[in-house]
Amino acid sequence: MKSSVVSLALFVAGALAQFTINTPVNVVECQPTLLTWSGGISPYYLTVVHLPGATPNGVALENLGQQNGTSVTWICNIASGQSIGLTLRDSSGSIAQTAPFTVNPGSSTSCTDNTSVSS
Numbered sequence: 001m002k003s004s005v006v007s008l009a010l011f012v013a014g015a016l017a018q019f020t021i022n023t024p025v026n027v028v029e030c031q032p033t034l035l036t037w038s039g040g041i042s043p044y045y046l047t048v049v050h051l052p053g054a055t056p057n058g059v060a061l062e063n064l065g066q067q068n069g070t071s072v073t074w075i076c077n078i079a080s081g082q083s084i085g086l087t088l089r090d091s092s093g094s095i096a097q098t099a100p101f102t103v104n105p106g107s108s109t110s111c112t113d114n115t116s117v118s119s
Helices: 002-017
Strands: 032-038 044-050 059-067 071-075 083-090 095-097
Touching: 059 071
Parallel strands: none
Antiparallel strands: 032 071, 044 059, 044 083, 083 095
């Protein structure tokens, strides 16, 4: 029994130590972007945040809700030129964040009508 508890504690500690979310590349407004992460404990809670001037903590722009797997495809509905990031929280409360990234212009802006942010 004692070894089972120790094994479980080591497994959880190892999973939490490696909890990361990958910074997406070439995010384009109104286009799908694959978001991926690893580690942590499911379910996960994913938020898009505004990061003006690459500040580490930003204003939440969109709650992408509960995620049970380790990836989701998101249609970027944030206007081009905005500096944003992703914050991921797992069920234990651990948090992982991407580096700031800038949304690139796309061929359509129809999905960004209500999501423009100001610095």
